[in-house]
Amino acid sequence: MAQFRVCPDSGFYFDKSAESLMKVNAIAGAVSLLIAGILAIGVILTRWQEVHLLPADLFYQALTGHGINALIFWIIFFEIAILYFASSTLLRTRLAAPKWAWLGFILMVVGAVMNNVAVAQGNSSVMMTSYAPMQAEPHFYLGLILFAVGALIGVFVFFGTLVIAKDDQTYEGSVPLVTFGAITAAIIAVFTIASGAVILVPTFLWSIGYINHIDAEMYRIIWWGLGHSSQQINVAAHVSVWYLLAGILFGARPMSEKVSRTAFLLYILFLQLACAHHILVDPGISSEWKVFNTSYAMYLAVLASMIHGLTVPGAMEVAQREKGLTKGLFEWLRKAPWGNPVFSGFFFSLVIFGFIGGITGVVMGTEQINLIIHNTIYVPAHFHATVAVGTTLAFMALTYLLIPVLFRRSLFLPWVAKMQPYVFSAGMTIMILFMLGAGTLGVSRRHWDMDFTGAALSFEYPGTAYMMMAVGGIGGVLGILGGAMYLLVTVGSLVFGKKLEPSAGLFQSFGVPLSSGSYNIQQPERLPMAPKLAVEQHGSAGFEAPGTFVLAMALLVSFVVYYFINWDYLASVWPLS
Amino acid sequence: MTSYLPPSERIWWKVPVGKQEVIWIGIALIWCLIMFFMMPYWHLFGKQNLSNEAYQTTPAKFQARVDEMVAQYQVGEEAGIPIVRPPAGSDVYLLGRLWQWYPILELEKDQSYRIHLSSMDWQHGFSLQPVNINLQIVPGYEMVVTMTPDQAGDYAIVCNEYCGIGHHAMLGKIYVKEN
Ligand code: HEM
Ligand SMILES: [Cu+2]
Ligand SMILES: [Cu+2]
Numbered sequence: 001m002a003q004f005r006v007c008p009d010s011g012f013y014f015d016k017s018a019e020s021l022m023k024v025n026a027i028a029g030a031v032s033l034l035i036a037g038i039l040a041i042g043v044i045l046t047r048w049q050e051v052h053l054l055p056a057d058l059f060y061q062a063l064t065g066h067g068i069n070a071l072i073f074w075i076i077f078f079e080i081a082i083l084y085f086a087s088s089t090l091l092r093t094r095l096a097a098p099k100w101a102w103l104g105f106i107l108m109v110v111g112a113v114m115n116n117v118a119v120a121q122g123n124s125s126v127m128m129t130s131y132a133p134m135q136a137e138p139h140f141y142l143g144l145i146l147f148a149v150g151a152l153i154g155v156f157v158f159f160g161t162l163v164i165a166k167d168d169q170t171y172e173g174s175v176p177l178v179t180f181g182a183i184t185a186a187i188i189a190v191f192t193i194a195s196g197a198v199i200l201v202p203t204f205l206w207s208i209g210y211i212n213h214i215d216a217e218m219y220r221i222i223w224w225g226l227g228h229s230s231q232q233i234n235v236a237a238h239v240s241v242w243y244l245l246a247g248i249l250f251g252a253r254p255m256s257e258k259v260s261r262t263a264f265l266l267y268i269l270f271l272q273l274a275c276a277h278h279i280l281v282d283p284g285i286s287s288e289w290k291v292f293n294t295s296y297a298m299y300l301a302v303l304a305s306m307i308h309g310l311t312v313p314g315a316m317e318v319a320q321r322e323k324g325l326t327k328g329l330f331e332w333l334r335k336a337p338w339g340n341p342v343f344s345g346f347f348f349s350l351v352i353f354g355f356i357g358g359i360t361g362v363v364m365g366t367e368q369i370n371l372i373i374h375n376t377i378y379v380p381a382h383f384h385a386t387v388a389v390g391t392t393l394a395f396m397a398l399t400y401l402l403i404p405v406l407f408r409r410s411l412f413l414p415w416v417a418k419m420q421p422y423v424f425s426a427g428m429t430i431m432i433l434f435m436l437g438a439g440t441l442g443v444s445r446r447h448w449d450m451d452f453t454g455a456a457l458s459f460e461y462p463g464t465a466y467m468m469m470a471v472g473g474i475g476g477v478l479g480i481l482g483g484a485m486y487l488l489v490t491v492g493s494l495v496f497g498k499k500l501e502p503s504a505g506l507f508q509s510f511g512v513p514l515s516s517g518s519y520n521i522q523q524p525e526r527l528p529m530a531p532k533l534a535v536e537q538h539g540s541a542g543f544e545a546p547g548t549f550v551l552a553m554a555l556l557v558s559f560v561v562y563y564f565i566n567w568d569y570l571a572s573v574w575p576l577s
Numbered sequence: 578m579t580s581y582l583p584p585s586e587r588i589w590w591k592v593p594v595g596k597q598e599v600i601w602i603g604i605a606l607i608w609c610l611i612m613f614f615m616m617p618y619w620h621l622f623g624k625q626n627l628s629n630e631a632y633q634t635t636p637a638k639f640q641a642r643v644d645e646m647v648a649q650y651q652v653g654e655e656a657g658i659p660i661v662r663p664p665a666g667s668d669v670y671l672l673g674r675l676w677q678w679y680p681i682l683e684l685e686k687d688q689s690y691r692i693h694l695s696s697m698d699w700q701h702g703f704s705l706q707p708v709n710i711n712l713q714i715v716p717g718y719e720m721v722v723t724m725t726p727d728q729a730g731d732y733a734i735v736c737n738e739y740c741g742i743g744h745h746a747m748l749g750k751i752y753v754k755e756n
Contacts, residue, residue: 056742090581127739133716134699134741173583216700216715247580254580257589259598282713283694283720284631291616299609306605310598315580367616368625374711375702375737442709444702444737448745452735455746456656456677459706459733529587530579543597552601556608563612567619573708575624575725 003094004521005514009500010248010405013524016513017098018088018161021105022081022406024511025154026399028109029077030490033392035116036070037483039063044431044480047377048473049450049466056448060125063446065116067128071387072147072230073112078395079185079237080105080154085406086182086240087161092524093170096160100153107150115143127446129223132203132214141204148200152193155186171527177254177261178247181240184264188233195225220282224275234387235305236267238349238394242312245346245397249337252315253530255544260311266304277365281374290367302362309354310552317545329547345397345421352425353390356432357382359559369566372573375446377469378439381432388479389428393421396486403493408504408514412492416485424482430475438468440569627712630721636697639719643670647680655681655750668693671749673701673714675741678734678749685756686729695719702738705751711737726753 003016042062045053054062088095095101117139118124124136162183165171175183199222205211243260246252254260276293279285320332337343360382364373373379400417403409411417443450443465450461450469494509503515513519543549579585586592620626646661646669653660659680663669665688672679674697684690694703696716703712712720726732734749 056745060739060742060744131700131738171583173587174589176579176581176583178581215717217718220713220715243580247582252580253585256592256594256598257584257586258592259594259602261590279713281627281711283715283718284629284633286629287620287627291613299613302612303602303605303609306608307598307602310601314597362612366612368619368623368627371625371627371711372709374713375704376709376711440709442704442706442735444704444735446739446744447735447737452746452748454743455748456658457681457733457748457750459735459748462707527583530582530585532585544595545597549597549601556604560608567615570625571623573625573710574705574727576710577624577626577628577723 003519004092004524005518006521006524007405007408012089012405013092013521014406015088015094016519017101018084018095019406020511020513021095021098021101022084022089022402023509024105025077025081025084026402026406027494027510028105028112029074029081029395030399030487032069032073032077032112033483034487036066036074037480037487039066039069040476040480040483044473044476046448048470048476050470051473052449057122057125059448060127060446061119061122064125064127065119068115068119069112070392071128072144075234075387075391075395076147076151077108079189079233080108080151082237082241082395082398083154083158083182083186084161086179087158087165090176090179090527091162091165091171092527093161093165093168096157096164098157101157104150104153104157107146107153109150111143111145111147111150113143114139114146118143129227130203131223132206132216132219135207138204138207141200141207145197145200145204148193148196151189155189155193158182158186168523169526170524173529177257178240178244180261181236181243181264184267185233185236185240187268188229188236192226192229192233195222195229199223199226217282217284220279221275221285224278228275228278231383231386232267232301234391236264238353238391239264239305239308239312241394241398242308242346242350243315245342245394245401246312246316246319248401249340249343249346250316250319252319253533255311255314255318259307263304263307263311266300270301270304277370280365280367280370287367299362302358305354305358306552306555309350309358309555310548312350313551314545314548317548321545329550332547339418341400341417341421342397345393345400348421348425349390349393349397352385352393352429352432354555355558356429357385357390359555359562360436361386362559363563363566366563366566369570371576372566372570373439375444376439377435377443377445377447380445381435381439384428384435385432389425389432393424396424397421399486399490403490403497404500407494407497407509408499408501409493409497409509410500412489412495412497417489420482420485420489423485424479427475427478427480427482431472431479432475434468434472434475438465438472441465441468443469627722632719632721633717634695634719636695636716639670639672639693639695640697642693643672643679646670651680652683660752663690666690672697673703673736673747673749674698676736676743676747678703678736678747681750681752683752683754684726686726686753687756689723689725692722692724693719694722699740700738701736701740701747704735704737706733706735708732713738726751729753729755
């Protein structure tokens with residue numbers, strides 16, 4: 001029974017059932033992003049103090065829904081689609097156990113809906129972290145548990161697919177780097193979901209009265225075992241997407257397979273650590289453990305990210321130089337396809353993740369520096385640079401690529417798509433930078449009112465803090481506009497985009513397979529190894545990618561300067577011991 | 578071309594790594610080690626470190642300590658909350674509860690105090706403004722931090738861990754007086 005089709009434009013092969021599953025998972029992700037985006041309007045316009053849109057209860061409710069839909073549902077649905085792509089499509093193999101994959105998907109949808117219903121009913125405004133002993137309704141936790149079980153099934157389908165590819169020898173040599181990165185993400189996901197089960201199952205039992213006490217500190221430690229490592233899944237996933245996009249856009253090859261793969265391996269080895277950076281100022285946790293854990297044993301996972309930071313743009317630079325863009329340090333970058341949202345989205349994701357997300361993350365994860373940052377609005381500013389730009393924008397860029405290839409539609413309103421990464425990155429960057437500033441002035445996160453209306457005592461933040469929250473608010477609104485543009489283009493393409501295949505109708509956009517005649521390939525040809533490298537050398541003085549090296553040094557210098565500025569700031573606060 | 582194809586060399590782990598990557602990995606590793614050793618360095622030579630002192634407690638026990646201190650050292654009242662002036666160097670008890678920090682403290686500049694912090698109910702965040710010192714306050718745990726206010730003035734304790742609908746109104750005070 002023939003079950004594969006080949007995309008005539010890209011040469012990718014799609015297994016019929018994997019194709020449908022990728023579509024539905026990506027769409028469920030986009031719906032979650034839509035909900036998160038709508039709620040973001042309420043959140044940002046309330047934090048912009050002069051507007052102060054929502055009353056307190058709705059604000060906390062919106063913030064809970066925003067965090068969960070954005071960070072958990074959007075990203076994980078999309079990641080499942082990526083796992084199926086990185087296994088079935090990239091390795092030209094059929095998907096293992098499609099029925100199980102559908103079951104996983106359905107559980108995820110049921111879980112996401114259940115959790116959203118709980119939050120919408122209003123008695124579960126406990127934030128995505130749901131710290132005990134504050135309690136949500138039982139179906140809040142149950143929804144998250146079902147979602148996690150569904151995701152776990154998806155991860156196992158991915159592993160099964162790798163096994164099939166290996167047994168059927170659908171590829172020569174080793175798996176491609178992108179698949180290797182996806183494997184990293186999947187392994188971390190298994191750990192993460194295990195921690196999630198350890199904490200959420202008892203919490204659920206407690207919410208229905210089966211267990212009568214949950215230790216609040218224990219909850220924090222284990223919850224962050226889940227919360228932290230899940231961020232490492234995102235990093236592994238979006239770094240893989242970066243390599244994929246660099247490969248597709250430029251024909252880039254990794255500068256060194258060994259280096260890039262070792263860097264992924266470092267993520268696996270050191271990710272169980274680092275839950276500590278969320279509990280650096282908690283009671284009863286020893287400094288030795290904090291120092292070791294927060295630094296992932298001497299920052300070896302940070303080292304890994306710094307390596308990818310060089311090798312991803314480096315691979316692109318080498319490929320561009322091979323095409324003759326060799327003038328000066330940066331011709332390869334200047335002449336990149338800036339009007340293609342796949343490229344601009346990829347590149348902004350890389351730069352903002354590295355320069356803002358990476359640096360602020362390491363700084364605030366430093367044991368003592370955390371004292372001046374913990375729970376201020378600096379924290380959400382940091383993770384909007386990592387997940388809301390780094391991960392989200394990488395996935396957006398990938399979507400623009402997948403619409404023609406996977407959905408067989410051409411982009412709807414291509415000029416909107418072209419502007420989207422610019423609008424989204426500009427808005428988010430403004431929001432992030434100003435919220436970082438406000439956090440440094442002590443403005444707290446998850447806080448409805450910086451005027452403290454109704455408090456018995458009083459305190460006034462400096463005027464600059466208000467100004468920063470206002471400018472951040474404007475940036476946030478622009479960011480939401482950028483998000484809306486993304487959804488307009490994607491939904492528009494699925495509904496109105498020009499069909500690139502006669503049978504790519506409306507239902508097909510939402511997961512129904514194309515006409516059976518499209519799947520006319522029994523088993524694709526074996527995936528060949530990449531062609532051997534031509535020996536020609538570009539660049540100068542033995543440096544293959546000198547421009548990238550300069551960028552990397554700029555990153556390092558900013559990092560060092562900013563790091564020590566924060567120590568200096570710390571040194572100015574009250575002595576503590 | 579190859580990032581999503583199998584590596585061009587079967588034995589890819591034997592392909593030598595380019596000079597540029599080796600240099601970068603070396604530099605990055607050195608930087609990682611510097612950052613790592615900054616933390617122990619600061620424990621030895623820096624002035625802002627948390628002790629590891631903490632105890633398990635219960636709301637009732639901790640409340641009793643606070644009440645005892647208030648009875649002994651109360652010097653005034655503001656907005657219905659007692660103002661307490663404990664002696665320099667002593668153990669000071671401060672509790673967070675829905676939605677109040679209790680009591681108000683009056684401390685002397687350049688004196689050290691052993692501040693004990695705990696929560697009576699949910700988690701709270703101790704955020705001392707405008708100095709910007711932030712600590713997580715967890716029910717069932719008593720955290721001890723020695724603080725040495727080095728500037729006189731009025732300070733506010735903002736709650737920066739979400740604790741329900743009145744979270745934004747949870748403010749406390751610390752007054753630091755010249756001696
Ligand atoms: C599109 C524009 C967006 C805007 C304007 C926005 C705005 C905000 C703001 C202002 C906060 C902090 C509020 C507070 O702590 O008081 C917040 C929290 C958060 N945002 Fe966003 N956000 C956006 C997109 C995203 C995306 C794409 C993601 C993730 C992929 C995301 C994930 C989160 C999370 C996890 C929280 C924390 C919720 C919590 O504290 O429990 N946001 N957002
Ligand atoms: Cu983390
Ligand atoms: Cu609070």
